[in-house]
Each structure stands twice: as structure tokens, then as C-alpha cells.
Amino acid sequence: MPRTLLDKIWDEHVVYQPEDAPALLYIDLHLVHEVTSPQAFEGLRVAGRRVRRPDLTVATVDHNVPTADRHLPIADAIAAQQIATLRRNCREFGIRLFDMDSEYQGIVHVIGPELGLTQPGMTIVCGDSHTSTHGAFGALAFGIGTSEVEHVLATQCLPQRKPRTMAIRVNGKLPAGVSAKDLALGIIRTIGTDGATGYVIEYMGEAVRSLSMEGRMTLCNMSIEAGARAGMISPDDTTFSYLEGRPHAPRGAAWDAAIKRWQELASDEGAHFDRVVDIDARTLAPFVTWGTSPGQVVPVTDRVPDPAEAATEAERRAAERALQYMGLEPGTPIEEIEIDRVFIGSCTNARLEDLRAAAAVVRGYRVHPKVRAMVVPGSQQVKRAAEAERLDRIFREAGFEWRDPGCSMCLGMNADILQPGERCASTSNRNFEGRQGRGGRTHLVSPMMAAAAAIAGHFTDVRRWQFK
Ligand SMILES: CC(C)[C@H](C(=O)O)[C@@H](O)C(=O)O
Numbered sequence: 012m013p014r015t016l017l018d019k020i021w022d023e024h025v026v027y028q029p030e031d032a033p034a035l036l037y038i039d040l041h042l043v044h045e046v047t048s049p050q051a052f053e054g055l056r057v058a059g060r061r062v063r064r065p066d067l068t069v070a071t072v073d074h075n076v077p078t079a080d081r082h083l084p085i086a087d088a089i090a091a092q093q094i095a096t097l098r099r100n101c102r103e104f105g106i107r108l109f110d111m112d113s114e115y116q117g118i119v120h121v122i123g124p125e126l127g128l129t130q131p132g133m134t135i136v137c138g139d140s141h142t143s144t145h146g147a148f149g150a151l152a153f154g155i156g157t158s159e160v161e162h163v164l165a166t167q168c169l170p171q172r173k174p175r176t177m178a179i180r181v182n183g184k185l186p187a188g189v190s191a192k193d194l195a196l197g198i199i200r201t202i203g204t205d206g207a208t209g210y211v212i213e214y215m216g217e218a219v220r221s222l223s224m225e226g227r228m229t230l231c232n233m234s235i236e237a238g239a240r241a242g243m244i245s246p247d248d249t250t251f252s253y254l255e256g257r258p259h260a261p262r263g264a265a266w267d268a269a270i271k272r273w274q275e276l277a278s279d280e281g282a283h284f285d286r287v288v289d290i291d292a293r294t295l296a297p298f299v300t301w302g303t304s305p306g307q308v309v310p311v312t313d314r315v316p317d318p319a320e321a322a323t324e325a326e327r328r329a330a331e332r333a334l335q336y337m338g339l340e341p342g343t344p345i346e347e348i349e350i351d352r353v354f355i356g357s358c359t360n361a362r363l364e365d366l367r368a369a370a371a372v373v374r375g376y377r378v379h380p381k382v383r384a385m386v387v388p389g390s391q392q393v394k395r396a397a398e399a400e401r402l403d404r405i406f407r408e409a410g411f412e413w414r415d416p417g418c419s420m421c422l423g424m425n426a427d428i429l430q431p432g433e434r435c436a437s438t439s440n441r442n443f444e445g446r447q448g449r450g451g452r453t454h455l456v457s458p459m460m461a462a463a464a465a466i467a468g469h470f471t472d473v474r475r476w477q478f479k
Pocket residue numbers: 046047074138139140141154422
């Protein structure tokens with residue numbers, strides 16, 4: 012019987028399938044960060060257990076690390092404690108840690124792929140919802156809770172029910188100025204923030220095949236904002252050439268054998284999906300969220316919608332509340348919305364290609380005098396590579412702050428936060444109330460759109476941008 016990518020990975024990883032109960036899955040890679048691991052390690056300690064496979068477990072500090080003045084002690088007491096605790100736990104349990112001073116430190120979902128730890132066919136978990144990012148490589152990658160983190164640390168296995176499968180087929184090519192981020196937002200706009208609840212999405216079609224690995228990661232990253240358990244893309248030559256030569260990728264004969272194995276992973280012709288959604292890439296535009304959920308989103312050329320026109324009563328109320336929080340009036344053209352801050356960063360959009368795209372827009376311009384803008388590279392490696400291309404110069408000369416890697420203003424667990432009422436064009440993935448600081452107002456956009464907004468001082472359609 013033809014099988015999907017998910018079927019193939021699943022079948023290879025079931026250790027035990029009891030009747031009428033979740034399967035026990037083997038986990039190939041367990042990524043760990045400072046926020047969701049302390050209680051898990053504490054649980055092991057209390058029970059007198061060891062980590063079953065320290066060699067398959069990798070940790071980094073990302074969520075609450077400072078992105079400037081790293082030589083100074085961390086001012087925030089909780090952040091300082093979580094980081095110190097992770098250090099102690101990694102030492103005690105023999106786990107590799109990419110600490111603040113490591114040349115490989117970065118956001119967990121950025122460093123896994125760039126180190127070649129993330130590979131096709133793997134099961135990958137992390138106590139973090141955006142673990143779906145790694146599915147871009149044709150892995151089954153999903154977020155788990157802290158008690159599950161403990162379970163995986165102790166056993167390298169996890170009980171799981173097999174999710175349903177949804178194929179999202181993106182036909183045609185993305186128009187110029189429309190990025191993987193816009194595709195992700197466009198999909199959420201179409202299916203809703205709970206449209207994929209209970210499903211693993213497999214993205215396919217011409218537009219997806221044409222995406223770089225960076226773009227595929229952006230797309231899979233945001234699967235979770237559509238409610239999905241995971242997002243994945245069958246591996247192909249783009250995947251293989253990204254991985255070749257990475258520090259943890261197989262080498263020599265092992266590489267050739269891996270490619271053979273990985274080539275078998277793609278969903279078979281005629282494999283069954285529980286739901287199929289078709290998207291026409293040619294209809295997509297640069298998107299801007301206007302509300303407090305990623306699904307409250309319109310093309311940059313549209314206006315803030317009128318809640319009175321919402322399809323359901325619940326949507327109307329949600330829209331009214333969102334507009335009140337966001338300080339917006341129905342009918343306002345999106346391009347007339349002025350911003351105070353710009354954040355280019357996060358596991359959605361802080362890889363080299365994202366910074367290149369933003370820098371191409373910024374080159375030769377100055378950040379609007381009313382705007383404070385920052386770039387936070389996803390990892391030390393991204394930062395170094397960007398500096399080697401002198402992208403930092405372009406940003407700095409324009410008036411952007413050039414920071415050290417971490418989650419930063421994506422969720423405001425460190426000092427990088429919005430003040431109440433401040434409005435931010437952000438390349439991150441969540442625009443929930445207070446996400447970037449209490450009372451802060453987040454508009455999700457692509458790196459190009461964030462860069463253009465920084466210069467203009469308001470949202471502007473990057474398709475009309477005068478590149479210098
Ligand atoms: C802190 C962590 C649990 C959280 C997540 O799981 O997603 C964070 O990464 C986020 O993006 O909100």
C-alpha cells in the first residue's frame with residue numbers, strides 16, 4: 012500500500028504498539044532549552060534516574076539570554092537561574108550544551124538544522140511548540156510538555172497516538188516579494204488557527220518544492236499556528252545539498268547510504284491523506300496581521316477589517332477585542348498604520364537568507380527617525396556568516412541594532428520587550444496579547460516587509476520597493 016512520509020517514519024519508530032493505546036515511539040533526537048527542562052531534570056534526580064541517551068540529547072540557551080552586553084551578569088533573576096540550572100543539569104547528566112559563549116549557541120530550532128543534527132526520517136522532540144520547524148527536512152518533529160521531556164530523558168521513548176494527515180498542496184510559483192512567511196500566513200488565513208488541529212501537515216506542490224531549506228523551515232515552523240501537531244516536507248535534493256558537509260551530517264560511505272535511505276522517504280504516489288487543501292501560490296501577497304492571532308491577517312494592500320462583517324458572532328467578538336487591544340480602527344488602510352519598533356529575528360525568520368532579504372531592502376536607506384529597529388540573528392553561526400557578507404554593516408549604517416542570538420523579542424523573556432502601547436512589525440510567529448511585552452502590539456510580517464516598514468515608519472508594500 013502506498014505510504015505517506017509520516018507513515019514511513021512512524022512505522023520505523025514504533026517500539027511497541029499496545030491494543031487501544033498510544034504507540035511507544037523511539038526518539039532519535041531530543042533538543043533541550045532552559046525554560047522547559049528544569050522540572051524534568053529535577054524529576055530524574057528525585058527518582059535517581061540517569062539520562063538514557065545523552066548522546067542523542069543536545070541543549071542550548073536561547074529563550075532568555077541577553078542579546079547585548081553578554082559579559083555582564085544577567086539582570087533578570089529568573090533568567091539567570093534558568094540558565095544556571097541548565098548548565099548544572101547538563102554537567103550532571105552528561106549532556107552537550109551550547110552555552111552563551113559557544114560559537115554554536117542559538118535558537119534551538121536554528122542550530123539543530125545548521126549543525127546537521129536534524130536529518131530526514133528522524134523523530135525529533137523538544138519541550139517547545141516550534142519544534143515543527145525541523146519537519147522541513149522530512150523529519151517527524153513536534154513539541155512536548157515538561158513531563159514528556161522527563162520521559163524522553165529517562166527512556167528515549169514517548170507514547171504517542173498517530174495523528175491524522177493533511178496534505179497542503181501549494182500550486183504555482185510564489186510571486187516576487189511574497190515569501191515563505193507570507194505563504195505560512197496565507198495558509199493560516201485560509202484554514203484558520205485551528206484548521207489543522209489533530210493533523211500532521213505535509214506541504215507539497217510546486218511552490219513548496221521551489222523553496223530553499225530556510226523557506227521550508229519558516230513554513231514548517233508556523234504549522235503549529237494552524238493548530239497542527241507537526242509540519243513536514245518530503246526530502247529532496249534541496250534537503251540533501253543543505254545537509255552535505257554539516258558538522259553532524261554523515262560523511263563518506265555513510266553519506267551515500269544515508270542519501271539512499273532518505274530518497275525512499277518521500278510520500279508514495281497515491282498515498283492517502285485524511286484531508287487535502289489546495290492553495291494557489293499566485294493569489295498570495297505580502298501579509299500583515301492586524302489582530303492578536305496569526306489568522307487575523309490581510310494583504311498589505313487591504314484595510315483593517317470591520318468586525319461587523321465577520322462570518323460568525325464569535326469571530327466578530329474576537330475581532331472587536333483584538334482591534335481594541337491593537338488600537339486600530341476598522342477600515343484603516345494597512346499601509347497607513349505607523350509603527351514604533353521593528354524586530355527581525357526568531358526561529359521563524361532569523362536565518363541567513365532572512366537577513367539577506369531584509370538587508371537587500373534596507374541597503375542605502377535610513378531607519379525612520381521614529382522607529383527603533385533591531386536584528387537578532389538566530390544563531391552565532393548565522394551572525395558570523397552575516398558579518399562575513401557585511402550584512403551587519405548595512406543594518407548598522409541604516410540605524411538597526413545588531414544583536415547577539417536568542418529568542419529575544421519574539422516572546423520578551425529577556426530585556427528586549429515592547430513598552431505598553433508600542434506597535435511592532437515583527438518577523439516572529441505569534442501576535443498574542445502581551446507576547447512581546449505587556450500592552451505591546453505585534454504585527455507579523457516577512458523579513459522584507461519588516462525591513463521596509465522600518466524605513467518607511469509604516470507598513471508598505473515591498474512589491475513596490477525601490478531597491479538601491
Ligand atoms: C517557552 C516555550 C515553552 C514556548 C513554546 O513552546 O513555544 C516558546 O518557545 C514560544 O514560542 O512560545
